[in-house]
Amino acid sequence: MTQSLLAHLQHGLVRIATISPRVLASPPAQPRRASVALILRIRPAAEDEVWLRSKWRNGEALEEDAHLFPSMMQQDANGTMSTEARLRHFFTLPWVQRGTPELLFIKRAVRMNDNWSSHVAFPGGRRDEEDENGLYTAMRETWEEVGIDLAEKDFLHVGHLEDREITSSLGKRLLMILSPHVFVQLSPFSPPPSLQPSEVATVLWVPLSRLFTPTPAWGTIHLDIARHTPRHSLLRRFLRLVVGRMTFRCILLPNAPTAMTLIDAAEVLPDVPVPAAPVDDDDDVTKLLTQAERQYVAEHTEPLQLWGLTLGMTLDFLAHMATYQMHQAPEEALTMRALRRVLSHTPSSWLLGSPQRSLLARKAPSIVEVFPRFSYPDINFWIWVFGWRYRAIQRKWEQSMGTEMERRAHWSGLALAAFYSCVRRALILTTLLRCLGLASLLSPTVLPTPTNAEGLWVHPVKRARHTVQSMSIEDMVTLVTGSGYGHGPCVGNIQAIPSIDFPGLCLQDGPASLRGVDYLTAFPPGITVVGTFSKELMRRRGTAMQRARKDHTAINWSFDDFDYANAQKVASYSDVAMVFVTSFSGEGYGSVPVVKPVDTAANIGDRNNLALWNGGEKLIKEVAAVNNNTIVVIHAEWIEHPNVTAVPWAHMPGSESGTAVENVLYGEYNPSGRLPYTNAKKRSDYPADVLYNADVPHPQSNFTEGLFVDYRHFDAQPTEPRFEFGFGLSYTHFHYAALDVECLGEYGPDWNHKWGHHAAPHGLPSWLFEDAVRVSFTVRNTGAKDRREVPQVYLGFPPHSGEPPKVLRAFDRVWIPRNHTVHIHHILSYYDLSVWNETHQQWRRSPGPYEIFVGASSRDIRLRHSFL
Structure with missing residues (x-):
């Protein structure tokens, strides 16, 4: 397959070198032009790379080895070698015949208000006034964007493909003329790229076998055409309503770049740091990827999408590689069948009614491959109706192939103009029809409710109706009413209804995941080191102790909630005092030990205040009185104390609560959490309060605050x-x-x-x-x-x-x-x-x-x- 591919590649390059391309003149109203570079190389096989490197030093070869490197051979006996002769000699070299042909692509950098942002493209750009010609533009832009000097003897300019017209999204306005130039790398080793970060994000070499194949990885791209129109909200809404989305064909390429900018590499590679400061275009921010890193990026990122203008130029280049003789070698005939399979169901075939095996599809595949479809089927239908002019141009084009007329007319430009003329007519007609209300098929639908009992809902609705009909009023109330721990195994329950075989629901469990733990084996809510039987956890504890010693960190503690004297003693000789307090929102069973003083939060049953438990408020005040750098994990009235400098709001702690607090306080992690509620300065500031004493058995709340909560x-x-x-x-x-x-x-x-x-x-x-x-x-x-x-x-x-x-x-x-x-x-x-x-x-x-x-x-x- 490699030999056959190289033969077709040689055939295509010789055709490009010997056939003069069509050059389009820029109209006076739009003089802008641009050029791109299609760069090909032959990557040596693994068995050839070692001995080639031994003969290739610093871009030069010994005189006796010059015949192995075409870049060292510039003349024959009669003078300068022709491009065709140099190509034929190049493809006879042993390392070339065993190598893999590859094509260079770049991924554009992300830029605001740039239609080419993040696109897969060829290196190139707009032509400056001081540029001599389009070839100079392609070489200059390639050097500026990826740092490859195409003027070196290692690269051979083969020729260029036909000029292309770049138009607006609907083909109404000419933007510029584009000239694609083709280069071949004659040396076995490519120079390391140097990326311009404002223009290029990645560089990748794609094997030509992924493109010139009967089964390329085709995909689709959906484009909102309204985004590429002038910034006028009414015009954008109108286009989005009428046009919908455009769907383009694309080829999916593996994202295995050879080089990336440091910023892009830091986003996908785990061990690459983000640059410390913004970089300029003159800074060296290129990272060359190893084979392992390329494989990692390919496995952890989405494939790249080759579409639009770049896909069109790629297909035009591949068209030069195909041969059309009646009697071909078996492998060439196989490739022709493969190419026809690739192009047999092109967008022009299913949109404009072109013959599937037309000669045009083989000679100019980009013309038939880049046509889009639209998300609204009526637009596609009317484009097909108005496509008679495009089909007429196609027939004339095919009749002119091989004659002088083929070179005189700009058939691709005529075909594109005819297609977009069909699009504009279809859009005008579709707009008129929709204004008359004839587009009811595109109106939004109302989602059916389950009560309609259609489709998969028939059996569930029938069963639900039967169940409800068999329930009593008491059963219905039980089903929607919660009950406490006295009516079930959990803290909150929906009671069972035996008449309908409803087992009940457990709505809230205890801290050990079970309310009643008698005769059950369950892990305790607080996990200890011994309980884990983890040597790794002990090792990490030792590592933390070593770090504390190096940081000169000493930890003192006072675990008794009510020993205020000891707490003040510990806090007085500490640089930072951290006070951990808590307060449950539920019942206060066991909140205060019997041997301790009565806490202001002590109560049996529902809470009657917002105070902290276990004397937490007094503990904070006592510690803050002797330490001017007191950190409190939660909040209450003590927040006004001037010595309280920080409040890490830890909420419900988990097994890593201590680690999390440490990482935040030491600045290793940024506390990016946000409060999902408001903390007031006074209890009376809240819109609603707790009903502490009720005069009736079942008090009622009217929720007079309405929407004005929190x-x-x-x-x-x-x-x-x-x-x-x-x-x-x-x-x-x-x-x-x-x-x-x-x-x-x-x-x-x-x-x-x-x-x-x-x-x-x-x-x-x-x-x-x-x-x-x-x-x-x-x-x-x-x-x-x-x-x-x-x-x-x-x-x-x-x-x-x-x-x-x-x-x-x-x-x-x-x-x-x-x-x-x-x-x-x-x-x-x-x-x-x-x-x-x-x-x-x-x-x-x-x-x-x-x-x-x-x-x-x-x-x-x-x-x-x-x-x-």
């Missing part, structure tokens, strides 16, 4: 909390900027008309959960440490909607290296923007302006933006 209540009242909802500290600082709110939905700023005069069904319509607004902003780590931030997005409803001042709608936990900026996007649906209207019985939009708040907590708002 932070919503504090925002609505002039009440300053101690720690607000979403609050949390960090060891670094973050800067928020560039807030952008973009309306995405197709129903405009008012979607109430979508309901009509009908109340909301049991199963809400699917359109209510479609994308309505995109919130975008940036967060930059301006501190000195790599840390995580939790940006929060709050929504403010119109003032007269009756809603709280703002409600949390989105958040994320984002890793941000120091001096780096991360772009964050959140999507809000129509449901997120709606308010329940009791009169209409619908989720509706409130009249008036909405407001987006972005910040680090419910009170720490950094950005805000109003929209209609």
Whole structure:
């Protein structure tokens, strides 16, 4: 197979070198041009690499070994060797015949507002005014982007493929003319690349056998065409509504790069640190990957997608490798059949009605491979209807092949123009039909509720109805009412109903996972070192002790909750005093030992206060009185004490609670947790209080606070909390900027008309959960440490909607290296923007302006933006 592939590669390169390509002149209205470099090499086989390296030193070979390296042979007896002669000599070398042909690709760096961001491409770029020609542009851009000097004698410029027109998404506007140039590396060893981080993320050599094969790994890419239009919200919504998505064919390539930038390598390789500071294009930030690292990246990342313009140029190059003689060698005939299988079901075949085995598909595969489909079937249908002009151009093209007319006309440009003309006509007609209401097949559907008893729900609904009909009123009440530990094995229970064979439910267990542990063998809630029988745990304890000795860390303790004198003694000669306190939310059984003083939290039954247990509040005050660096793990009234310098809020501790607190206090881990509730300064600040004494056996709560609970209540009242909802500290600082709110939905700023005069069904319509607004902003780590931030997005409803001042709608936990900026996007649906209207019985939009708040907590708002 390798010999056959090399034969076809030689055939294709000779064709490119001997056939003059078509050169397109730039129109006066659009003079911009660009060039790219298709670089091929032959990677020596493993058995050849050792002896080749022994004869190849510092890019030079001995005179007696020059015949092994074509880059050392520049002339024959009659003068300079022709490109064709050098190619034929190159493919006769033994190490070439046993080698593997590969093609160089790059993955573009991630850049904002760049249509080529993260794309798989060939090195190249736009032509500068001082560039002599397109060849010079390709060589200059390759040197700037990947550090490969194509002017060296190790590279041979074979020729270039036909110029290509780069147009806008719908082919209406010419952007530039592109010239693809083909190079062959004559030496067995490639120079190490040096990447420009602002342009290139990775470099990879792809075996040609993965492309010139009957079974390439085909995939699809879905493109939102509205993203590639001018920044006008109405135009974007219109295109997204009419066009939907475009689907392109792509070839999946293994992501096994030869070189990466240090930033990209740090994201996928476990042992690569992130660069300490922002890098310039002149800095050397390239990491050359070993074979093991390449395999690791390929196994832990998604395949790369070769599509669009780069796929078209790749297929045009492969078309030169195929032969069309009637009598071919067996392996050549096999390759021809394979190529026809690859191109037998091209997009032009199933979209524009082209013959599947047309000569055009073999001569110019990029023209038939890069055509997209659309997500709406009616658009595809009308493109096929209007495709008669494209099919006529294709027939004329095939009739002109082999004649002088083939070279005169720019057939590929005519075919592309005809295709996009079909697209524009189809879009216009589809828009008119939809305005007349003839596109009902594309209207959103309402999800059926289980009560419809259709499909898989038939048997469950029937069984549920039978069960309910056989239940008494008492059974129904029991099924939906919880009971305490006296009516079951657990702390909270749903009692059993024997009449319907319902065994009951256990809603809350005790700390040992079982309420009653008599005659049971269960692990205790607190695990000790001996209980684990783990030598590894003991070894890690010894390691921690050694570290404490090197850090000059000495730990003193006082475990008695009520021995305040000893606690003060220990704290007085310590640099840092950590006080651990707790308070359960449930019943106070055993909260105070009998031999100790009566605690203010002691009670039998439900709690009657918010105080800490076991004298915790007094213990904190006693310790803080003698140590000015007291750290308390939780909070209460002692927070006002000036000597309390930090409050790590540990919540429910687990087996690694001590390790977690240590890592945070020593700065090894950034405490990126956020409070999911508000801490008030006074008990009276909360919107509701505990009912301590009831005059009736079964008191009733009317929930008069409504929606104004927690932070919503504090925002609505002039009440300053101690720690607000979403609050949390960090060891670094973050800067928020560039807030952008973009309306995405197709129903405009008012979607109430979508309901009509009908109340909301049991199963809400699917359109209510479609994308309505995109919130975008940036967060930059301006501190000195790599840390995580939790940006929060709050929504403010119109003032007269009756809603709280703002409600949390989105958040994320984002890793941000120091001096780096991360772009964050959140999507809000129509449901997120709606308010329940009791009169209409619908989720509706409130009249008036909405407001987006972005910040680090419910009170720490950094950005805000109003929209209609």
